[in-house]
Amino acid sequence: VFEPNISIGYEDPGYPRARKIFEANRMNIVPIPVDEEGICIQKIKEQQPNLVYVTPSHQFTLGTIMTINRRIQLLKWAAENQSFIIEDDYDGEFRYTGQPVPSLQGLDQHNRVIYMGTFSKSLLPSLRISYMILPSPLLKKGHEITSLYKQTVSCHSQLTLAEFIKNGEWQKHINRMRKLYRKKRAIVLEAVQRELGEHVRIRGENSGLRILLDVYLPFGEKELIEKAKKHGVKIYPVSLSYQHHPPTKTVSLGFAGVSESDIREGIKKLKAAWKI
Structure with missing residues (x-):
């Protein structure tokens, strides 16, 4: 979806495999520090990357949970700069203290969040099923790109999981x-x-x-x-x-x-x- 050589704000510390994927796609990595509330918005404003990758539900590696205030600030920055946020919610189902915090995608009112998740942590890694929710401005381009790739997960597994979710067992x-x-x-x-x-x-x-x-x-x-x-x-x-x-x-x-x-x-x- 994105052109080569664009800059991506990346949590430092952050998920190293994701960083390698962005580098392989010729994206310029812009390290953004993380504090006890989440990714530092002031540093994002100073660096002005084209988009930002975050793990707000359980920061990789520190394990912190991005506060609601920091989430709203990040969404405001994205809306004002017409930038996108990649929200990697890799194990957001497992929180043990405090009240649940809405995802960035759930709070987003301006179609600026690309939401990703996986069933590897909550079900079976061997299923190899993940998902992505694109904001409406990216749907057409996303469909064009994904139509070029073969789906490696069997239809049986996908349909079984869909039924598992639909009937409340999930x-x-x-x-x-x-x-x-x-x-x-x-x-x-x-x-x-x-x-x-x-x-x-x-x-x-x-x-x-x-x-x-x-x-x-x-x-x-x-x-x-x-x-x-x-x-x-x-x-x-x-x-x-x-x-x-x-x-x-x-x-x-x-x-x-x-x-x-x-x-x-x-x-x-x-x-x-x-x-x-």
């Missing part, structure tokens, strides 16, 4: 999974506080399927990951999400596919691995 499933993940999240937080205590700080715990740990030990990110791996625990780097000033002692810890007993045991293994 919402029941989300409610069950939200309850399950809320319980697992509580176990993770309790285990981390008990076993790792003052040696770590937890961030990004209010939504999504993972948390961040700032680790106050004499090891860097790579060492922390390697020591954990030797004890059978897989944790993930955070530095790859940054274009500027990556943290050196922060790691990501997922809990969605881990049993409750394995969560407790895994945190104990982290304690041993990091010699706390």
Whole structure:
């Protein structure tokens, strides 16, 4: 839809795979810092990118939730500058505290938001089903482009999912999974506080399927990951999400596919691995 060499405002830190896709399409990446409320609007106004990519429901990587005030400011900027916002709502179904915040697309009154989501987090990654809601000014061009591509997901899978949503089973499933993940999240937080205590700080715990740990030990990110791996625990780097000033002692810890007993045991293994 967009011409090569246009500039895209990109959260820093942000989802590294999306950044690579934009770079492969010859877009100029404009890093925009993120604070506790979300992407910084003042920096967007200073840089004036052609469009902006954001993950407002669960910021990748920090896990923060963009405030309603910041969402309204971002939409106002897009409307005033006739720019588009790409809203990547990759796991927005899973929020554990506070009142739900409407999506940017739901708040948008000026057709400036391209909304994207996936069923990989909430159902099965193997389904490979995602979706995109285009604003009306882009529908014609979007249809022309998508007509050039073959759909790799079977019609059976698509129709089955559509029926699953239509008859209300989808919402029941989300409610069950939200309850399950809320319980697992509580176990993770309790285990981390008990076993790792003052040696770590937890961030990004209010939504999504993972948390961040700032680790106050004499090891860097790579060492922390390697020591954990030797004890059978897989944790993930955070530095790859940054274009500027990556943290050196922060790691990501997922809990969605881990049993409750394995969560407790895994945190104990982290304690041993990091010699706390």
